[in-house]
Amino acid sequence: MTTPQHPIGSPFGAASTADDIIAGTDLSGRTAIVTGGYSGLGLATTKALSRAGAEVIVSARDIAKAEAALAGIGSVEIAPMDLIDAPSVARFAEDFLASKRPLHLLINSAGIMAAPLRRDAAGHEGHFATNHLGHFRLACLLWPALVDQGARVIAVSSRGHQIAGVDFDDIDFDRRPYDKWVAYGQSKTANILFARALDRRGEKHGVRAFSLHPGQIITDLARHLSDEELAGFDAFDAQGKPIIDPARGMKTPEQGAATALWCATSVQLDGIGGVYCEDCDIAGINHAEMGRKGVAPWAIDDEAAERLWTLSSQWTGCSC
Incomplete structure (x- = not known):
């Protein structure tokens, strides 16, 4: 059943912090994977989960950087993974499944923004390949560890999804001129559609999925932007x-x-899923009077979500 896309009266808000969310939360015995959990929002998420008692596995493209950032944080493991590289994602998932551990939280925090044109080995545009297909592949490969655990999958999207929907006629910019912001916006819309489609498949297995806008934060995500930008x-x-x-x-x-932590841990969200959140609450549907708050209608279109799921499954050879 589709969860209504409207606020539910969270006690938290725009100024709430990671520590506010996890206060009084005991995640002992819980296992979490945080992609990109060694910088920016991902690092803040990893630290909070660790403080709450969770065992956290952080995927990293740069192992040395991850080791330096995570030094001294308890119950954290680092494992190599590059989301744009399909064999790398497969190795990460295989290694985790081999450990026979259940997976309670999968927080897809890694991503790129406004980057120069790059393509993966299959020719897919870099933002779409990294931000969407990499996380799609990861979630599907980890599916056996997620089912029947009361697990939650969190897709860190962005208000940038309002820039563009998914152009199913030319997702990979094979014919249209490449625009780094349109590419980013399309990938962030894909994150939201992915969460809706995954939640629909996961509900009967105890897996719920959420997407979110974290806010505007200056992190390494902005590394491709000029000073003028x-x-x-x-x-x-x-x-x-x-x-x-x-x-x-x-x-x-x-x-x-x-x-992201509210989506991952809030009891208010028990029995709910597939929704886009911001400021620690479910967001409303965007309209002119809201400015940039809320979710664009094209990002919660279930027909588009299913179409994207089908294509992603075909392109990755994975599904749940």
Whole structure:
């Protein structure tokens, strides 16, 4: 059954932090995987899960960087994985399944934004291949560990999904001119559609899925942007420090991680799934009076979600 896409009265809000969300939460005996959990929002998420008692496996493209960032954090393992490389994702999943551990939380936090054109080995555009297909492949390969655990799968999307829906006629920019922002927006819409389709398949197996906008946070995600582009976001004060104004969506990494953690742990979401969230609550459907808040209608179109699932399954050779 589709969960209504409207707020449910969460006690948390835009300024809530990761520690606010996990206060009083005991995740002892729970296992979580956080992709990209060694920088930015992913690192804040990993730290919070560890403080709550979870065993956390962090996937990393850069093992040395991950080891440095995660040094001293308890109950954390690091395993190599590059989402754009299908064999790398398969090895990561195989190694985890071989450990015979159940998986309670899969938080898909890694991603790229506004990057130059790159393609994976199969020719798929880089944002779509990394942000969507890599996580799609990972979730499907890890499916045996997720079922019957009361597991939650969290897709970290972005308000950037409002830039573009999925262009099913030319997903990979084979014919249309490449636009790094359209490519990013399409991949973030794909994250939301993925969560809806996965939730539909997972509900009967005790697996629920959610997507979310974390906020506007200056992290390594912005590494492909020029100084001029960054200035256009009006995200820095006169001293060059990031502006923190949660009411406008401008957050610290700890505030940015809060919504993912709320989706992962809140008892308010028991029996709910497939929804897009922001500011630690289910978001409404975007319309003109809301500005940029809420989810674009094209991102919660179940026909589009099923079409994307079918294509993704064909392209990856995976399904749940």
